[in-house]
Ligand SMILES: Cc1cc2nc3c(=O)[nH]c(=O)nc-3n(C[C@H](O)[C@H](O)[C@H](O)COP(=O)(O)OP(=O)(O)OC[C@H]3O[C@@H](n4cnc5c(N)ncnc54)[C@H](O)[C@@H]3O)c2cc1C
């Protein structure tokens with residue numbers, strides 16, 4: 058079996074704090090990590106590989122700046138076999154469509170995969186669109202919001218966790234699956250894995266290696282444009298109550314609940 | 322007349338999800354500014370309500386497709402049908418709910434027909450000079466708002482979370498339902514739907530709730546959620562939770578609010594014993610009123626709260642319940658009256 062995992066390098070927001078004045082994120086000093094849900098995707102690929110007694114190859118792919126190779130090395134340390142870095146100035150500024158285009162072409166180019174795994178969404182862009190867009194470009198079925206994967210010879214049974222319940226679907230290979238954190242608990246890389254990954258080869262592809270029209274690349278090839286970014290002013294009135302004022306606060310709250318929430 | 326504004330509706334378990342009306346209302350506003358028409362697309366197997374309802378919420382045309390293949394959600398079929406519908410109707414704008422369904426089908430459609438899609442919009446408007454759709458969405462956990470346009474590609478597509486826009490007032494309007502016939506290719510699928518399990522009774526989707534009472538690690542023990550359930554019970558609210566309480570198995574994953582859980586936007590959100598990590602705030606910040614209870618005066622959650630109670634939750638929550646029980650009319654009776662309107 059051949060599995061591809063799409064991973065994205067994102068800013069490490071784990072220990073960011075909010076600026077109490079402006080309410081914006083303090084990003085200083087934060088490094089980069091693999092998008093957390095992509096770790097679940099890697100973990101699942103490794104689990105399947107173990108179950109198949111290693112009769113399985115895992116390829117991780119990422120599109121990003123040259124230093125995204127560190128995300129790939131971490132994935133190799135976690136058990137991936139091959140790593141592909143898609144990097145080119147011309148890819149910069151890509152929206153979800155244009156990102157998906159590069160990933161889809163790179164997947165076509167590198168080999169025939171039975172199953173492609175991606176995170177349900179990335180913590181920085183939060184669009185959650187790249188997975189299904191890649192699948193559509195490759196004309197494959199796509200299962201999103203997956204919290205359980207059971208693989209068979211030529212098909213996979215997935216459990217999708219949706220708003221009002223769970224759905225079980227059997228999907229034929231090749232297919233793309235986007236995963237939720239409930240899928241598994243990602244492991245830490247082993248020391249050995251870390252050592253080996255430092256020396257491992259990384260396949261680097263640029264726009265010249267891919268069959269994409271120049272007008273479909275990066276910012277130029279992105280159907281959407283960010284035209285304005287604003288920091289919303291904090292509009293919360295934040296009334297604070299402590300000690301002996303608590304009772305007073307509760308009375309005020311109950312009045313507001315009555316009038317503006319319950320319309321009584 | 323300029324090309325239409327199309328709405329992809331959400332049908333869940335045989336009934337029309339309210340987000341479908343919310344989007345129809347918004348589409349009406351946009352279409353009026355563009356001097357165009359609202360086309361509502363609805364795919365279903367059985368339906369409790371009447372499809373004609375969409376006319377009274379602002380639709381000019383309703384295109385329906387009734388087929389057994391829509392009994393349980395199959396993203397592959399929905400994607401093919403929506404793509405075909407878009408090619409046939411050539412709308413300039415497509416709006417869809419930012420639900421697990423809409424967020425699966427629309428990106429696939431965008432990938433197929435090569436156009437832009439903006440996820441989770443909280444604001445939609447028409448730019449006067451150009452007639453382009455201005456799509457506003459929160460980014461980086463809601464700390465900035467980005468406005469996005471799709472200048473060249475058509476249609477301009479956006480997904481919108483439930484409860485972002487109000488359901489419009491109903492008006493007197495009617496029309497003829499157009500049917501869309503599926504061909505064999507559209508129904509061909511590599512996905513076999515094996516099973517659908519609804520959530521257990523009493524654990525309805527918290528995203529549909531007007532009031533949510535959420536608990537965090539500050540509850541200290543699993544039983545703490547019983548207290549929150551009592552508070553939620555008085556208000557007919559749902560229960561939310563921070564991630565560590567899920568990891569500690571105090572409560573199940575469908576209750577998780579935040580970046581890796583659900584994004585909720587109720588009228589009233591209680592954050593009880595929750596510190597206010599950015600990942601949690603990303604899931605509840607757009608709630609109308611936020612009330613927090615925390616014993617740490619510097620807790621981040623206070624920064625996004627309207628009512629910040631600093632003290633022990635086991636002291637404050639019972640006092641809240643006492644006052645609520647005394648001052649509000651019986652919510653159960655009221656709710657029943659409301660649901661039949
Ligand atoms: C990739 C990623 C995704 C994540 N996704 C999510 C997510 O979706 N949702 C989420 O919630 N978290 C998420 N997290 C975790 C998040 O970073 C925080 O760790 C988490 O939200 C903290 O939960 P908490 O507030 O319950 O616990 P804590 O941070 O431990 O806070 C407990 C609070 O309770 C207060 N307290 C204690 N005792 C009392 C008392 N008796 N009375 C009143 N107050 C009391 C304390 O002062 C404290 O503020 C994610 C993290 C990562 C890295």
Ligand SMILES: Nc1ncnc2c1ncn2[C@@H]1O[C@H](COP(=O)(O)O)[C@@H](O)[C@H]1O
Pocket residue numbers: 063064065092094095118119120121153156160174175176177178179180182183184185186187188
């Ligand atoms: N630049 C990228 N390189 C590789 N995979 C990506 C990239 N961007 C997004 N993905 C994949 O798509 C998923 C969803 O990302 P997004 O649509 O940006 O929220 C991520 O979890 C990754 O699996």
